[in-house]
Amino acid sequence: MKRTIRLAASIAGLAGTIVLAGPPTTIINFDTYPDGSAVQPTDAFTTQYSTVGVEFNGPGPSGNSCSISPPNHAYAKRIVASFVDPCTGVASVTSYAGTAQDSCWVPGEGIDMFAYDRDGNQIGHEFNAGGGHFTAFSFPQPVIARLDMYCILQGIDNLAFIAPVPVLRGDLNCDGAVTSSDVGPFVLALIDPSGYAGAFPSCDIRHADMNCDRRVDGLDIQGYIDAIFPP
Ligand SMILES: [Ca+2]
Ligand SMILES: [Ca+2]
CATH class of the missing domain: 2.60.120 (Jelly Rolls)
Known part of the structure; x- marks a missing residue:
């Protein structure tokens, strides 16, 4: 039994070393x-x-x-x-x-x-x-x-x-913040994706995918409201 405990302690120590590395x-x-x-x-x-x-x-x-x-x-x-x-x-x-x-x-x-x-x-x-x-x-x-x-x-x-840095979901005008100024672009992204692409050529429309299902649609609206108006 003691041998088992020592082995477990050794593994735990090794794992701790790995975690400390980053x-x-x-x-x-x-x-x-x-x-x-x-x-x-x-x-x-x-x-x-x-x-x-x-x-x-x-x-x-x-x-x-x-x-x-x-x-x-x-x-x-x-x-x-x-x-x-x-x-x-x-x-x-x-x-x-x-x-x-x-x-x-x-x-x-x-x-x-x-x-x-x-x-x-x-x-x-x-x-x-x-x-x-x-x-x-x-x-x-x-x-x-x-x-x-x-x-x-x-x-x-x-x-x-x-893991790569998470993008700022909800930032539909790509100014680095989620504010009320993103509301218009968010609505545009939902109803007119090609219009959004034309208006914000350097932004990725997938910033509007609030629920992480890899789609931009009505299911993202609640998450967007929560981002703009935190509960
Ligand atoms: Ca913004
Ligand atoms: Ca989505």
Whole structure:
């Protein structure tokens, strides 16, 4: 019994160390989707992980015994991971993101990794080399909008990141605040989406998705009223 208690204490201590290192990270294993369904061999990764904060440019799963988390890793010549607000899918940023590669490795292989900010400026570059090696970009502020990862005979697996910054839902004029001046734009978004797009070309209409169901419709009205007039 004492041995069991000591082991539990050791695990708790380890977990404590991980938590102290920063906010919890989300890990994409390319085997299971957030809704619990299994990745299929013919799938292409696009928006399946959007609800946890990342979208991809269509790489496929590759069944491989070398995967860090089998059965799959993701493989394509170029894999782009774009970070989004988990509620609405609006583009967002994170402060920490990285990936492991599969465990079978010879010199020359690896993942050539580039981090970009919202404006498309490169803000980091690392060559991830070594079987199973994990490489991440970390910044004091959330500035990473996307990762471009070039697979050089290696797949990516266990992509890890801190949840992207939530967007300000209800800010339909994109001035950085939710005020009565957003009422008109919100109504326009509901009744005339194309008119809204024309009037606010730099805003994303999905800021009106108050209930996080990935739709902008009448079901968002109550949440909007609560945002403008907090109870
Ligand atoms: Ca506003
Ligand atoms: Ca909605």
